[in-house]
Structures are given as C-alpha cells and as structure tokens.
Amino acid sequence: MDFALIFQSIVLGVLQGLTEFLPISSSAHLIIVPWLFGWDNAVLTSLPFDVALHLGTLVSVLAYFWQDWGRLLRAGVGVVAERKIGDDPDRRLAWLILIGCIPGAVIGALAESKVEEIFHAPNAPLALQAVIVMALIFAALGLFLFLAERLAKHLRGMTQMKFWDAILIGAAQALAIFPGVSRSGATITAGLFLGLKRDDAARFSFLLGAPIIAGAGLKSMYDLYQDAQRGAFGTGDLFLYLIGFASAAITGFLTIRFLLKYLQRNSTDIFVYYRWVMAAAIIALALLRG
Structure with missing residues (x-):
C-alpha cells in the first residue's frame, strides 16, 4: 500500500470531519484540496470514497x-403505537426531523446526479468554470450567514419550533447538493433567520442531517456491494475507505462538541470571514492556473 495514499486518505477524512459540521462546506473542500495538491488517485477522488467519509461523520453524529x-426512537414508537404526537417534546422533535427530511430527499433524488456530473466527475480535471462557480456559491452562503446573524433575534429553542420551521430548514438542506453551500451552513443559516438560538440551530441541523446522510450512505453501500461482486475494486481500495471513514468519524465527533460549545458564547462571523477569504483565494488560484 502506498503510504502517500494512506496519508491523503487521513487528511481527507480529517477534513471531512471538520467541514461537515462547521458551516464551511465539506463537499467544496473535498473537491478543492485534491485539485490544489494534484491528488488525482481514482479511489480518493471517487464518489464511493466521498460517501465513506460522510458515513464516518454519520457515525460521529449518532455517537x-x-x-x-x-x-x-422511543418517541417515534410511541407516536406509531398511540397515533398521536401530543405535547411531548421528543415526539414533536421526531416529527419535525421527519418532515424536515422530505425536501432534501425529494430535491436530492431529482437533481443530485446532474450536480455530480459537473463537480464530481471521477478522473476528470475540474473545469475552471466549475471552480469559480463553487467559489461564488461559497461566498454567497457566507453573505446569507452574515445577514442571518444581524437581521434576526436568536431567542427560540428547538422546543419552540413549528411545522414550517422544519420545512424551511429542510428546504435549505436540499441546497447542499451544490458544492460550496454546506449542509450544516445552509440549515444553520435558515435556523438563525427563523430566530433559533445559535447552538439550537446547530443541534437541529446535525439531527436533521443524520437521516439524509444515512440514506445516501445505504444507497452507496449497495452500489459498492455490486461493484465488489463484479471485482470493480480490491481490498486496497477498501482499506483506504476504512481509513478515511475512521478519520472522519473521530474528527467529526470532536468538531460537534467544539461547535456546540462555541456557539453558546460566540457568533458565526468567523465562518463568514473564512468563507469570503477562501472564495477569493480559490478564484485567484483558478485564474492563475488557467
């Protein structure tokens, strides 16, 4: 096994664990970093490896x-058994997460493959236009996050969320199919616009994202099983997937703990400024490389 590939898989796993939960777009970083350093290995730039990283962060949010x-889970069983939600906060939260997943699932099923063709083409050079568009999206989400911090009062907790709050945050989550948006960035921004407290917006974002990540992961695992049956990849490929998976899971767990504590006392402005600086740097590098 090439140690350079092992190192790259660890770096990408750590990067995924950090950027999946920080509102700075994991997909954009996982595209830009290999492009920047010339990491063009077919396994590490493949969609299955990308999904392995997302499964790692799924484990971290579940843990x-x-x-x-x-x-x-107990609340969901209670709803099914009694056929009512009532005033129980856990039942209401389970219901809100369920309905919040619908927009992302529908839009993802309809449009994700087209977006993947543009931004995730395996073994193909990333087009200059795609890089610039990604950077502009990266900056635009930063602007929306900046406005959300200043135009809304962040006073509500998750227990005060309503039906339409979940729908709107779920619709924002659907925008994460575009690299540069960030699933957590879009949902946290939507939550802030709706008046949620910062840490509650982040907590609901993470809980809401788990079913979507799980669904995408199950589909990809089935695809990988079919590839394995055809001998499409070997044990060396699987080893790199596992390294990336473990790196993402450990880093993701630590990142969740950090962000929830950070947002109890701080705004999201640091992530806004990071987005703007990174967008400018990406565009400059893209133009220099031609």
Whole structure:
C-alpha cells in the first residue's frame, strides 16, 4: 500500500470531519484540496470514497447524540403505537426531523446526479468554470450567514419550533447538493433567520442531517456491494475507505462538541470571514492556473 495514499486518505477524512459540521462546506473542500495538491488517485477522488467519509461523520453524529436518538426512537414508537404526537417534546422533535427530511430527499433524488456530473466527475480535471462557480456559491452562503446573524433575534429553542420551521430548514438542506453551500451552513443559516438560538440551530441541523446522510450512505453501500461482486475494486481500495471513514468519524465527533460549545458564547462571523477569504483565494488560484 502506498503510504502517500494512506496519508491523503487521513487528511481527507480529517477534513471531512471538520467541514461537515462547521458551516464551511465539506463537499467544496473535498473537491478543492485534491485539485490544489494534484491528488488525482481514482479511489480518493471517487464518489464511493466521498460517501465513506460522510458515513464516518454519520457515525460521529449518532455517537455524540446517542441519548437524543434513544429518546427520539422511543418517541417515534410511541407516536406509531398511540397515533398521536401530543405535547411531548421528543415526539414533536421526531416529527419535525421527519418532515424536515422530505425536501432534501425529494430535491436530492431529482437533481443530485446532474450536480455530480459537473463537480464530481471521477478522473476528470475540474473545469475552471466549475471552480469559480463553487467559489461564488461559497461566498454567497457566507453573505446569507452574515445577514442571518444581524437581521434576526436568536431567542427560540428547538422546543419552540413549528411545522414550517422544519420545512424551511429542510428546504435549505436540499441546497447542499451544490458544492460550496454546506449542509450544516445552509440549515444553520435558515435556523438563525427563523430566530433559533445559535447552538439550537446547530443541534437541529446535525439531527436533521443524520437521516439524509444515512440514506445516501445505504444507497452507496449497495452500489459498492455490486461493484465488489463484479471485482470493480480490491481490498486496497477498501482499506483506504476504512481509513478515511475512521478519520472522519473521530474528527467529526470532536468538531460537534467544539461547535456546540462555541456557539453558546460566540457568533458565526468567523465562518463568514473564512468563507469570503477562501472564495477569493480559490478564484485567484483558478485564474492563475488557467
């Protein structure tokens, strides 16, 4: 096994764990970093590897919120058994997460393949136009996050969320099919616009994202199983997937813990400025490379 590939898979896993939960777009970083350093290995630039990284962050969000998931599971069973939601906060939250997943699932099913053709073509050079568009999207989400911090009062908690809050945040999550948007960035921004407290906006964002990541991961695992049956990849490929998966899971867990504590006392402005600086740097590099 090439140690350079092992190093690259670790770096990409750590990058995924950081950027999946920070509102700075994991997909954009996973496209830009290999492009910047010339990491063109077919495995590390493939969609299956990208999904392995997302599955790692799924494990981290399941592990960090394991108590929440236990309560939500019991609440869901209670809703099915009694056929009512009532005033129980866990039942309401489970219902809000369920309906919030609908927009992302529908839009993702309809449009994700087209977006992948543009930004995720395996073994193909990333087009200059795609890089610039990604950078502009990166900056635009930063602008919306900047406005959300200043135009809304962040006073509501998750227990005060309504039906349309979940729908609107779920619709924002659907925009994450575009690299540069960021699933957590879009949903946290929407939550802030709707008046949620910063840490509650982040917490709901992470809980809402888990079913979407799980669904995409299950589909990809089925595709990988079919590839394995045809001998489309070997154990060396699987080893790189596992390294990336583990790196993303560990880093993601630590990132969730950091961000929730950070947002209790701080705004999201640091991520806004990071987005703007990175967007400018990406455009400059793209133009220099031609």
